[in-house]
């Protein structure tokens with residue numbers, strides 16, 4: 001049996017909770033910063049960038065995140081970012097990824113919605129041809145921008161409707177951004193066939209998750225880690241098979257959780273809550289999806305068998321067609337069998 005990091009590196013995976021801009025690697029950020037020389041607080045030097053991605057608290061994280069969003073100024077920047085994010089995911093043997101994109105933030109900075117959607121779609125198709133990875137989009141509302149952003153995100157989703165668009169989300173801070181106010185927008189998105197995947201229970205308690213389920217029709221929950229504080233909620237998630245998109249290192253780096261040893265992932269798994277392991281904003285958190293599987297393995301005390309099971313659980317939680325999900329699961333089975341020899 002190969003060692004666990006090597007096993008994880010070769011394991012076919014899917015990723016369900018990873019942000020477009022949040023995945024801009026130091027190299028891409030440096031390239032974008034150089035393109036718009038001097039008009040950004042974001043350091044172009046990868047070393048200095050590592051220090052720049054050290055967050056005092058969640059609000060500071062959002063502030064830094066938005067400063068990277070400011071680097072993306074035109075459709076070419078969007079294309080470059082998207083194609084490079086796909087390259088990095090494929091390098092980690094990701095076969096399928098649901099990438100969270102925040103169109104409002106880019107349109108708000110002057111990139112027309114049609115040009116933005118054309119750029120992500122073209123990069124998505126090129127990535128499939130170049131790297132063999134299937135990308136789909138979650139369009140999320142930046143919660144800090146409130147109802148005007150909800151309105152525009154819904155408009156872009158319904159008017160542009162890029163082929164890769166499959167879900168509708170809500171990101172940004174939860175504190176001061178109650179979920180029920182977004183119900184009209186999620187109702188319309190779901191009526192149009194988009195799947196509901198809001199963030200909830202990352203920086204606030206279980207009641208935010210209950211709101212996301214009851215008011216926004218959430219089919220999966222972004223993060224959702226505070227469910228561990230509410231046994232009734234964990235039972236509900238387990239019985240209804242509503243998956244949480246857990247991003248362990250993100251929660252520590254944004255200070256949502258004090259340390260990995262205090263991360264509630266083991267309690268969630270113990271309660272039978274469906275969980276997928278994800279990286280969220282990998283370069284910002286100094287991690288990768290492979291690293292997150294290694295963190296989960298350590299927290300759960302599992303080896304290759306358990307890690308392969310986590311990968312299958314993510315496939316089961318994905319908005320994949322059954323045949324495609326079966327194909328990726330079979331690839332995981334074959335890989336696990338060959339690694340065991």
Ligand SMILES: O=c1[nH]cnc2c1ncn2[C@@H]1O[C@H](CO)[C@@H](O)[C@H]1O
Pocket residue numbers: 019022062065066100102105140141142143144170171172173199202250254280281
């Ligand atoms: O871990 C996270 N939690 C919440 N929002 C996040 C996270 N990572 C990235 N964003 C993104 O930050 C944007 C700010 O406008 C939000 O749109 C959200 O998508």
